[in-house]
Amino acid sequence: MNILISNVSDKPLYQQIKEQIKDAILKGELAEGVLLPSIRNFANDLQVSVLTIRRVYDELEQEGFIASQAGRGTFVSAGNIELLRDSKRHLVEIQLQEAIHNAKLFGISKDELNAMMDILYEEEETK
Amino acid sequence: MFNLVKKDFLLVKKYLALTVVLAFGIPLFVAWQAPGMMGFAVFLITVIFTVYIPLQSVSLAEAKYPKATALLCTAPYRRSAVVKARYVFFLIIFIFCCLAYAILSLLAPQMEMLSTMDVVITFLIFSIVFGIYIPLQYKFGFEKTKYLLMVLLFATSFLMPSIVKMFAHTNINLDIFTGLPLPVRYAALITVILIVISISLTASIKTFQAKAL
Amino acid sequence: MNNVLEVSGLNKSYGTFQLKDVNFTLPENCITGFIGINGAGKTTTIKSILGLVPKDSGTVKAFGKDMGKYEREIKNRIGIVLDEGAFYEELTMSEMKSIVAPAYSRWNENEYRSCMERFDLNPQQKISTLSKGMRMKFSLVLALSHEADLLIMDEPTSGLDPLIRNQFMNILLEFMKKEGKSVFFSTHITSDLDKVADMIILINDGQIVFEEEKDALLDTYKIVKGNPQELFDKTRKLFLSIQETEYSFTGITKNAVEIKSACKNILTEKPAIEDIMLGFIGGK
Missing domain, CATH: 3.40.50.300 (P-loop containing nucleotide triphosphate hydrolases)
Structure with missing residues (x-):
């Protein structure tokens, strides 16, 4: 897992860290049951405050991405992840539906739309 | 507390040799220079001068490094223990002087043996002099009191023998005292000593506890 | 805790x-x-x-x-x-x-x-x-x-x-x-x-x-630099402390968003603790 902290971002530190951990979990880079670093070690490595990491862990735990077990540490808990992935998928579907609806409105054919999709997808990947 | 006494010894370690030399040297020197002098007077002068050196050097060290004292007081040492250790330190030097004198008088026949009464009276004078000085030093610091001590010491060592002699000649007031049986005399003297020391110790502890370090 | x-x-x-x-x-x-x-x-x-x-x-x-x-x-x-x-x-x-x-x-x-x-x-x-x-x-x-x-x-x-x-x-x-x-x-x-x-x-x-x-502090406060002509009393009040020269101003604030909407040309930077400290004790 990579975590990059931007000094110019307007996003608060804890949010930057939280989003990157969440991404890593959603992408499967952090598999279920993986032990996360201790709060102090993680804070030392990222050179942020333990209070920030504690907040990140607390919020991720509330959202069901991780679970902490007293005395053993904090683990990635994938219980909700499938659900989350499904809901993300659902979100994408809604956005696509909207795109299709607009395409039909402007008379863009299915093939054209597919071609557009291919180009945009590749562009995104090479970014 | 033992370790705090040890601290005082460590602080004066450079002068310990000198202290030993004085404890043995002064009686010999006086006995050689003024052979007729009373054993009591010789001993009193020895004690006063021998204690002077470590007292000045331990006080100087504490005055030079006040933060070190502060550090000790941030440790779980009681402030009162720091003060008590100082008193024990002087007591040990006093006892050492007694031993040194005793050894000398055993080895050198021209030296008058000390009676127990001599030791007790010397101890009384010693307690009064330092019992006044130490609390004052805690109160006003080393710099302001260093000359006071010198005055006190010289006054004691020069005046005391004459005062004692004077008493011995005139025999006033002392009749009641010398008339008492020996054990009662000892008990009275020791009580006075204990009272002097405890008043002095209490005053020192009170002052030191209220001190900003 | x-x-x-x-x-x-x-x-x-x-x-x-x-x-x-x-x-x-x-x-x-x-x-x-x-x-x-x-x-x-x-x-x-x-x-x-x-x-x-x-x-x-x-x-x-x-x-x-x-x-x-x-x-x-x-x-x-x-x-x-x-x-x-x-x-x-x-x-x-x-x-x-x-x-x-x-x-x-x-x-x-x-x-x-x-x-x-x-x-x-x-x-x-x-x-x-x-x-x-x-x-x-x-x-x-x-x-x-x-x-x-x-x-x-x-x-x-x-x-x-x-x-x-x-x-x-x-x-x-x-x-x-x-x-x-x-x-x-x-x-x-x-x-x-x-x-x-x-x-x-x-x-x-x-x-x-x-x-x-510490992190919250560094997230909340921003160094904002901009054009002194755009500074008005109302905007000035949003700063903890501010230094002005003929060419630019540099200030420290926790209201970067408001200032952004009030002034057109500004730069925002993340402060160090020292900037915040000086902002609090030296700015007035």
């Missing part, structure tokens, strides 16, 4: 200087930096906490217990570093240790030896011959060798070169890896804290100005 130290209503007059109603708490497992310019009251606060100077009023609680009543028990769990090593200079380190160590019931001789070795200190060396950096390390050894749960340090890094300061920070981070440890240290070199602190407390003129999480 537990508080390891709670200071409340602390007042102390000291010559012309005064601590005025000082209140703060130190959370457990955190490094708390106590910042302020020289003479702001950092040392007096620390000395009052430790009972080195008698306080006029207020209470200090450590580990949930009253400092006045449980002084020895509490001090047994605190490691102290006073600035520039408070030692009897004529003693060797080993002798100094032999005076300090017996005071602590949890003194760990093995820990002491391995620390001395790790920091390259020779116990037989006289303290007066040590460099500033070595003194600080020796102070740390004494503070770390009795299994303290809280380190309290007064200006431990002042006068040290950047390399040794960096080593010092790493030692602190190492110490913090054990559960239940906390550190409180005062400094006027705030760059020390950018890397290691979790909490920041700012004191100025004997009063606590703020007590904040």
Whole structure:
């Protein structure tokens, strides 16, 4: 897992860290049951405050991405992840539906739309 | 507390040799220079001068490094223990002087043996002099009191023998005292000593506890 | 989260200087930096906490217990570093240790030896011959060798070169890896804290100005630079402090968003703790 902290971002530190951990979990880079670093070690490595990491862990735990077990540490808990992935998928579907609806409105054919999709997808990947 | 006494010894370690030399040297020197002098007077002068050196050097060290004292007081040492250790330190030097004198008088026949009464009276004078000085030093610091001590010491060592002699000649007031049986005399003297020391110790502890370090 | 130290209503007059109603708490497992310019009251606060100077009023609680009543028990769990090593200079380190160590019931001789070795200190060396950096390390050894749960340090890094300061920070981070440890240290070199602190407390003129999480502080405040022609009284009020020249202004603020909407051409940057400190105490 990579975590990059931007000094110019307007996003608060804890949010930057939280989003990157969440991404890593959603992408499967952090598999279920993986032990996360201790709060102090993680804070030392990222050179942020333990209070920030504690907040990140607390919020991720509330959202069901991780679970902490007293005395053993904090683990990635994938219980909700499938659900989350499904809901993300659902979100994408809604956005696509909207795109299709607009395409039909402007008379863009299915093939054209597919071609557009291919180009945009590749562009995104090479970014 | 033992370790705090040890601290005082460590602080004066450079002068310990000198202290030993004085404890043995002064009686010999006086006995050689003024052979007729009373054993009591010789001993009193020895004690006063021998204690002077470590007292000045331990006080100087504490005055030079006040933060070190502060550090000790941030440790779980009681402030009162720091003060008590100082008193024990002087007591040990006093006892050492007694031993040194005793050894000398055993080895050198021209030296008058000390009676127990001599030791007790010397101890009384010693307690009064330092019992006044130490609390004052805690109160006003080393710099302001260093000359006071010198005055006190010289006054004691020069005046005391004459005062004692004077008493011995005139025999006033002392009749009641010398008339008492020996054990009662000892008990009275020791009580006075204990009272002097405890008043002095209490005053020192009170002052030191209220001190900003 | 537990508080390891709670200071409340602390007042102390000291010559012309005064601590005025000082209140703060130190959370457990955190490094708390106590910042302020020289003479702001950092040392007096620390000395009052430790009972080195008698306080006029207020209470200090450590580990949930009253400092006045449980002084020895509490001090047994605190490691102290006073600035520039408070030692009897004529003693060797080993002798100094032999005076300090017996005071602590949890003194760990093995820990002491391995620390001395790790920091390259020779116990037989006289303290007066040590460099500033070595003194600080020796102070740390004494503070770390009795299994303290809280380190309290007064200006431990002042006068040290950047390399040794960096080593010092790493030692602190190492110490913090054990559960239940906390550190409180005062400094006027705030760059020390950018890397290691979790909490920041700012004191100025004997009063606590703020007590904040470091990252939250750095997220909230921004340095904003822009065109002085665009500054109006209304915008000016949004700044904590502001410096203007003919060509530009530079200010520190927690209202960057409002300022952005008020001024067209601005740059925002992340501040260092020092910028925020100066914004609070020097800007008005």
